[in-house]
Amino acid sequence: MSIYLDHAATAFPKAPDVAEAVTLFLKQAAGNPGRGGHRLTVSASRVVEGAREDVAALLGGNPERTVFGPGATFWINAVLASRLKAGDRVVTTALEHNAVMRPLRWYEKKRRVKVAVVHGRSSDGVPTVDEMVERVTRAPTSLVVMNHACNVTGSVLPVAEVAQAVSPVPVLVDAAQTAGSRPIDFDEMGVAALAASGHKGLLGPTGIGVLLLAPWFEIEPLVRGGTGSRSESEEMPEHLPDRLEAGTVNTVGAAGLGAACAWIRERAVEAIHDHGRQLLLRLVAGLKDVPGVFLHGWESDKPRVNILSFTMRGKDTGELAAWLDRKHSVMVRAGLHCAPAAHQRLETFPNGTIRVGIGPFNTESDIDALIAAINEAYENGIS
Numbered sequence: 001m002s003i004y005l006d007h008a009a010t011a012f013p014k015a016p017d018v019a020e021a022v023t024l025f026l027k028q029a030a031g032n033p034g035r036g037g038h039r040l041t042v043s044a045s046r047v048v049e050g051a052r053e054d055v056a057a058l059l060g061g062n063p064e065r066t067v068f069g070p071g072a073t074f075w076i077n078a079v080l081a082s083r084l085k086a087g088d089r090v091v092t093t094a095l096e097h098n099a100v101m102r103p104l105r106w107y108e109k110k111r112r113v114k115v116a117v118v119h120g121r122s123s124d125g126v127p128t129v130d131e132m133v134e135r136v137t138r139a140p141t142s143l144v145v146m147n148h149a150c151n152v153t154g155s156v157l158p159v160a161e162v163a164q165a166v167s168p169v170p171v172l173v174d175a176a177q178t179a180g181s182r183p184i185d186f187d188e189m190g191v192a193a194l195a196a197s198g199h200k201g202l203l204g205p206t207g208i209g210v211l212l213l214a215p216w217f218e219i220e221p222l223v224r225g226g227t228g229s230r231s232e233s234e235e236m237p238e239h240l241p242d243r244l245e246a247g248t249v250n251t252v253g254a255a256g257l258g259a260a261c262a263w264i265r266e267r268a269v270e271a272i273h274d275h276g277r278q279l280l281l282r283l284v285a286g287l288k289d290v291p292g293v294f295l296h297g298w299e300s301d302k303p304r305v306n307i308l309s310f311t312m313r314g315k316d317t318g319e320l321a322a323w324l325d326r327k328h329s330v331m332v333r334a335g336l337h338c339a340p341a342a343h344q345r346l347e348t349f350p351n352g353t354i355r356v357g358i359g360p361f362n363t364e365s366d367i368d369a370l371i372a373a374i375n376e377a378y379e380n381g382i383s
């Protein structure tokens with residue numbers, strides 16, 4: 001039996017109701033939402049708007065200001081495109097995913113945007129609020145962009161505290177690794193915008209993600225086109241979510257994501273997090289005494305999502321992960337996890353780490369199988 005421990009890349013399996021919701025939508029309700037008034041349009045609108053409410057309720061946002069798009073990457077790019085102009089300054093952290101770093105480096109090179117990267121001094125690289133404030137106040141700053149949790153180590157960053165301390169500078173949060181994995185109350189956080197993937201902790205299909213916008217923070221659409229509303233106008237409607245949802249929304253994805261979020265709410269995010277936390281502690285206890293195993297960014301008392309990165313002396317991470325899959329049917333991710341800056345900060349560049357991403361359906365025996373395999377790798381090698 002295979003063991004999937006790569007939930008930080010994408011959740012598998014998805015929430016139990018997702019496949020059925022998607023199939024049911026395609027078989028019974030797959031009209032184009034908001035286009036016309038016949039019954040299939042109405043049923044599709046109902047599914048999409050129901051999903052919007054489910055996502056917003058789970059993340060503590062206002063459904064009207066919760067917009068669907070292809071994923072966290074798209075929404076991060078959309079916010080940057082709307083808010084940055086030549087000469088602006090952005091403050092970010094060394095723990096960002098390339099979904100943040102690559103567009104920021106592009107703006108730096110092509111649009112003369114200044115990018116200041118905070119390297120937190122703590123061993124997991126998480127910047128303190130003071131370190132962020134110090135950098136933000138050093139020069140006029142247009143935007144702060146921060147990971148909510150680092151996808152390499154699982155460490156949580158103090159986004160709400162930073163947002164409060166740097167106000168009125170807006171903070172954009174990349175919540176790809178926390179949405180559905182840790183409790184989030186967007187309205188309480190005080191951040192300007194939060195981008196999340198539908199296919200990771202939210203346990204939905206790929207190709208759908210959300211952006212939540214604070215009532216005081218607006219962005220211009222990145223793409224413009226039909227919305228079904230205000231068809232008489234050649235300009236985008238002013239109201240959300242239509243203003244930011246040009247073209248037919250991913251209805252199939254929304255059907256799945258809505259079902260997933262409803263399932264998560266029923267089970268409770270806290271319970272999902274605690275289940276993963278117990279497994280994470282079991283994994284750490286089992287790995288930390290294996291000679292030559294190094295845990296990266298692990299600090300037991302700090303808030304985190306249920307991710308663990310490790311390396312093994314003398315073993316190439318790619319070869320070790322391939323051996324785990326081939327010999328033990330354990331799937332983990334090896335390498336740089338699309339976050340070269342984080343690996344540089346953690347001193348695991350360029351070889352990267354083995355990343356274990358624990359999900360709600362993993363069990364103690366999954367973890368024990370991985371621990372046993374790593375012990376075997378130490379004793380007998382991986383050939």
Ligand SMILES: Cc1ncc(COP(=O)(O)O)c(C=O)c1O
Nearest residue numbers: 071072073097099151176197209
């Ligand atoms: C921290 C972080 N940000 C952004 C992304 C990209 O998310 P999406 O697949 O929704 O574009 C990921 C996923 O790999 C991630 O881990």
